[in-house]
Amino acid sequence: MNVLLLIPVVGPLLVAGMLLVLPNRAGLHRVGGFATMTVVLAAGAVLLVRTSGGALPVLRVGGWPGPIAISLAADALSALLVTVTALVVLCCLVAAVGSGDDRRPYFLPLVLVLTAGADGAFLTTDLFNLFVLVEVMLVPSYVLVGLAGGAGRGGAGRVYVATNLLGSTLLLAGVALVYGTTGVVGLGDLAGVARAQPATAVACGVVLLAFGLKSALVPLHDWLPRTYPVVSPVVVALFSGLLTKVGIYAVIRIYAVVYDGDPGFRWLLGVVAMLSMVVGVLGAVGENSMRRILTFHMVSQLGYVLLGLALFTTAALAAAVYYLAQYILVKAALLLCAAAVRAGRGTDRLDGCGGLAGQRPMLALAFAGAALALAGLPPFSGFVAKFLLLRATAESGAWLAMTVAVLVSLVTLLSMLKIWSALFTGDPSASPTVAQRIGPTLVGPPLVLVGLSLMAGLAAAPLLAVADTAAAGLRDPAGYVRAVTGR
Numbered sequence: 001m002n003v004l005l006l007i008p009v010v011g012p013l014l015v016a017g018m019l020l021v022l023p024n025r026a027g028l029h030r031v032g033g034f035a036t037m038t039v040v041l042a043a044g045a046v047l048l049v050r051t052s053g054g055a056l057p058v059l060r061v062g063g064w065p066g067p068i069a070i071s072l073a074a075d076a077l078s079a080l081l082v083t084v085t086a087l088v089v090l091c092c093l094v095a096a097v098g099s100g101d102d103r104r105p106y107f108l109p110l111v112l113v114l115t116a117g118a119d120g121a122f123l124t125t126d127l128f129n130l131f132v133l134v135e136v137m138l139v140p141s142y143v144l145v146g147l148a149g150g151a152g153r154g155g156a157g158r159v160y161v162a163t164n165l166l167g168s169t170l171l172l173a174g175v176a177l178v179y180g181t182t183g184v185v186g187l188g189d190l191a192g193v194a195r196a197q198p199a200t201a202v203a204c205g206v207v208l209l210a211f212g213l214k215s216a217l218v219p220l221h222d223w224l225p226r227t228y229p230v231v232s233p234v235v236v237a238l239f240s241g242l243l244t245k246v247g248i249y250a251v252i253r254i255y256a257v258v259y260d261g262d263p264g265f266r267w268l269l270g271v272v273a274m275l276s277m278v279v280g281v282l283g284a285v286g287e288n289s290m291r292r293i294l295t296f297h298m299v300s301q302l303g304y305v306l307l308g309l310a311l312f313t314t315a316a317l318a319a320a321v322y323y324l325a326q327y328i329l330v331k332a333a334l335l336l337c338a339a340a341v342r343a344g345r346g347t348d349r350l351d352g353c354g355g356l357a358g359q360r361p362m363l364a365l366a367f368a369g370a371a372l373a374l375a376g377l378p379p380f381s382g383f384v385a386k387f388l389l390l391r392a393t394a395e396s397g398a399w400l401a402m403t404v405a406v407l408v409s410l411v412t413l414l415s416m417l418k419i420w421s422a423l424f425t426g427d428p429s430a431s432p433t434v435a436q437r438i439g440p441t442l443v444g445p446p447l448v449l450v451g452l453s454l455m456a457g458l459a460a461a462p463l464l465a466v467a468d469t470a471a472a473g474l475r476d477p478a479g480y481v482r483a484v485t486g487r
Contacts, residue, residue, distance in 0.1 A: 002059040005072040007043040008082050008119035009133075012036050012112035019109045026103060030093075033108040037090045040119070044083035051079045052466045056483035058125075071125045071186070073484050076470035077321060078122040081249060084325050085122075087452070088241035088332045089115050091445035092234055095336050098441030099343050101234045104147050110140035111238060118242040122249060125484040127175045127185040127207065130250065134171065134214070138164050141243060144235050145227065156227040163223035167213040174206030187253065188485035191477060192260040204258050208251055215247030217306065218275040221299045225283060228298075229291045233339035233348070236291065237332045240298055245328060248302055252309055252320070256474040257481065261312045269310035274401060276303030277408040284415045290338040290348035290423065293415055294331070297374065300408060301327055307405065308389055311396045317471035319388035322463060326373070326381035326456050333370040333449035337363060340446070341423060344438040350422035357424040362443050364424045369450035371416035373457070376409045381456035381463075 015036045019029050050057060051074050061070040074082070089111065096102035117137025124130050142164075145157045179185050181199045194201040209220075216224035224244075228236045259265065280300025284293045305327070308320025340363050341356065342348045357364040373380035376387075386409060393402040456463050473480055 002057045004043045004047055005057060005059040005074060005123055006061070008040045008086070009072070009116050009123065011039055011043075012116035012119075016109040016112035016116070019112070020106065023105060029108040030097065030102060033093050033102075033112060034090070036112060037086055037093065037115070040115070041083065041086035041090060044079060044086050047074045047079040048076070048083050048466065050074075051076045052469050054469065054479075056479060058483050058486075070129060071484060072120075072123040073125045073480070074123055075473050075480055076466050077249070077252070077473065080321070080325055080466055080470065081122045081245065081328075082119050084328050085115070085118060085241050085245070088328060088449070089238065091332065091336065091449055092238045092241075094441050095237070095339055095445045096234050098439050099232065099234050099339050101232050106143070107147065110144055110147075113137075113140045114144070114238065114242060118246050121246045125187050127178060127187065127190075131168070131171050131175055134246065135168060137242065137246065138168065141239065144238075145231055156230040159223055160227040163227075164214065167210045170206060170213065171210035174203060174208075174210055177203035177206055186484065187257050188481045188483075190258045191481040192258070194259045195262040201259070201262075204254060208254060211247045211250040211254075212272070213247075215244050215251065215302060216299050217248075217272055217302060218279045218299065221276070221279070224299060225292065225295045228295045229289065233291055233335050233342055236295070237335035237339065240331045240335055241328050244298060244302065245324070248305055248324065251306070252474065255309060256317075257477045260477070261475070263312075266310050266312060269306055270398070270401060273303045273306035273310050274404045276300060276306065277404055278303075281408045281411045281415070285411065285418075288350050290341060290350070290419055291335070293419060294334050294338060297412065297415070298331065300412065301331065301374070303408075304386070304389060304405065307401055308392065310401075311392055311398060312475070313392060313396060314468075314471050314475045315395060316389070316392035317474050318464070318467040319385065319392050321470045321474075322381075322460075322467040323385035323389060325463060325467070326385050326453060329449045329456075330370050330373040330380075330382060330453050333366060333446040333453070334374065336442075336446040336449070337367040337370065340438050340442040343442055348423075350419065354423060354425065360438055360443070362447060363438060366443065366446035366450050367424065368420070369454065370446065371413075371420065373450070373453045375413035375416055377413070379454065379457045380450075381453045381460070384457050384460045384464075 015032050019032050056075055058073040114137055117133050120133035121130055142161050145160050181203050194204045213220040277300050280296050284296035287293045305320045305324045308316040338348050373382035376382045390402055
């Protein structure tokens with residue numbers, strides 16, 4: 001059964017390679033993309049069931065021993081992220097049919113390579129392989145930014161590529177420093193080393209800095225609102241579910257395993273978390289397009305996840321894991337709503353685009369549900385996530401962080417109401433001519449994701465159980481270390 005670990009990585013790469021040699025077969029590309037991601041979703045679901053019971057499947061590719069092996073492993077956290085991101089990619093592929101994005105040359109092979117890199121990053125147990133898989137993920141993203149960008153994509157593309165190249169250079173330098181100070185790069189072999197050795201802590205700090213940049217955490221966030229708003233909303237939805245989430249996953253994993261949750265750094269994580277929440281939500285308030293508002297909220301919402309890591313209690317980590325999983329679904333739903341608005345109206349600017357609630361009630365329903373979830377209102381998953389996180393902050397006595405989290409949630413709700421009042425309940429007579437029909441392939445995917453958010457809110461027990469298992473493994477990574485090192 002451990003061979004399942006290969007499917008999310010090797011499967012998309014193999015299919016992408018076959019599709020690349022058949023560039024003009026759009027129907028075949030669609031079938032290949034959907035079939036591959038369905039298999040990845042099934043493999044992720046099986047891994048999730050296994051790991052939620054405490055199992056830790058490990059695969060050493062080729063049977064090589066010890067540190068020289070390319071090892072993949074799944075625990076509850078990585079299996080959950082593989083499964084959730086597969087759901088998002090499938091929904092984005094459906095939306096790409098309606099928006100026309102999948103008719104662009106090589107779109108589907110690029111998406112599959114992007115997915116393979118992200119899944120490999122979730123499953124690898126080695127810092128150097130993590131760097132390689134991040135690069136596998138980033139190369140197709142560079143092409144997609146240029147391929148599916150709008151006006152201003154040239155400048156945005158340069159910012160995006162330059163920022164990520166800087167992050168990759170920092171990451172490689174950090175991995176080299178870690179190897180130079182310890183002689184190993186396996187996460188299991190590095191367990192607790194950064195807490196015991198100041199030199200290794202500095203080296204790993206460079207790695208965390210690189211992933212902080214790739215996650216767009218404040219103050220390293222400026223590149224994200226400068227680039228994502230000019231890219232196709234469907235592609236941004238893909239990016240939101242994969243790129244920055246790999247970064248925040250790496251921060252969580254490295255801090256939990258290599259730093260062993262060192263209390264000396266928690267204040268720094270807490271400061272970055274609160275700054276990300278505040279700066280992101282304030283940036284959203286001043287914007288005048290749906291994508292720009294939602295892009296700033298990416299910065300803000302990741303601050304909530306980082307806050308759970310900063311507290312580093314079992315309850316806070318469980319809240320962070322739950323928050324991250326449901327947030328991937330909710331943010332993708334909002335961005336896919338933006339894709340439908342842009343496809344139907346030719347723009348997602350807030351001025352002159354009103355009346356959608358009456359004209360497209362199902363789209364309005366999808367947006368309303370996702371917006372309420374993002375703001376943390378019941379009965380959606382966002383309410384459960386923020387309640388768990390606020391309860392964990394109260395138990396830890398982090399009253400400042402709790403106050404910031406509540407206030408940011410209120411401002412988030414205001415920015416969602418701003419979109420609603422401008423796009424959905426505004427004057428339809430001032431709206432531009434419809435660019436194309438907003439069909440089921442555009443409305444269906446965000447509705448599905450909002451439905452999953454509602455299920456996660458009304459029947460939260462299964463996801464909470466997975467989050468609790470993941471949190472226990474992060475709080476005490478000894479089981480993970482034993483599994484990946486074999487000793």
